[in-house]
Amino acid sequence: MNDLTKSAPAIDYHEVLDERLEIFYDLSNGKGNTFAEDIRTGLTLHKKYLLPKYFYDQRGSDLFEKICTTQEYYVTRTETEILKKYSGEITQANCTKKQLVELGSGSSVKTRYLIGSLIKAKKNLHYLPIDVSDIMVSSSENLIKSNAGLKVSGFITEYEKGLSMISQMYTEPKLILFLGSSIGNFDFLQSVKFVSFIRGKMRKGDSLLIGFDMKKDINVLNAAYNDRAGYTAEFNLNLLRRINNELGGNFDLNKFEHKAYFNEEQSRIEMHLVSLVEQDVLIKSIRETIHFEEGEDIYTESSYKFTTDMISDIGWFSNLRLSNIWTDEKRYFSLCLFQPM
Secondary structure, eight states: OOOTTSOOOOOSEEEEEETTEEEEEOTTTTOSSOHHHHHHHHHSSSSOBOOGGGGOSHHHHHHHHHHHHSSSOOHHHHHHHHHHHHHHHHHHHTTTOOEEEEETOTTOTTHHHHHHHHHHHHSOEEEEEEESSTHHHHHHHHHHHHOTTEEEEEEESOHHHHHHHHHHHOOSOEEEEEOTTGGGGSOHHHHHHHHHHHHHHOOTTOEEEEEEEBOOOHHHHHHHTSOTTOHHHHHHHHHHHHHHHHHOBOOOGGGEEEEEEEETTTTEEEEEEEESSOEEEEEGGGTEEEEEOTTOEEEEEEEEOBOHHHHHHHHHHTTEEEEEEEEOTTOOEEEEEEEEO
């Protein structure tokens, strides 16, 4: 992760698309460590890894949408059901909030339930989504068309920079969202570091709502990341396809296998790509030939699963108090509301 204590520089470009819609662009977004540099770093170590943020090229994003429709992958479906059922209660618990900030808003499909509930209660709402993808523009246009009392100020940038800008620009009480169990990509210390960064940008009266995927039956967890349709396997292997397409790699995808399983000791799903044979892979753009032994793996993602005690501890170490929990009947997923101590 980046040094989260540094002040963020200004956003580079501001575009007004409508009297109720403006977008702030970070033209330097994605600079710093490049895809090529991260691939070289990850694949030249003894224990090879690839960063999960690189799953989401266009094909990867399309595959993830398919994963979300599978019977086995309960996460998106369950979180959406919780938001649909409890948006009124979440709104009541945040009755003083005038702004809604979302980290990783994407197409805002799930968030629309909460947006609708807040507008119904307050008549007007200022929505501040942050995402690296410009899909935010079309989704924001759709949101203001269907919600007369909504104003949107979108930030196309990384979480840290966008939230730093918002905390400088807007002082009204905010509800900050971090949905989708994205926090599951972090281990405990990384989670505390990231949530502490958010806490540092919160003002008195702000709240934070985070989605957590809960620890559950190991068979349910393993099935969710090994769907019968094979979409998760394709999603994982697409990392290698992306290296081939963008960096001149010669990965033979038939010589690698998707592997995902729940690590009970670490309370996390691990995703790997396993080499089925001993082989050498040339990646032209980074001028490296990567050697793989038969059975050697590339670690591609962690997805931590939580207990209520773990969630409370993350809040406590981040100077936040866990005030409300909304969950489904099976207790598969939880939306947790935190208040500053």
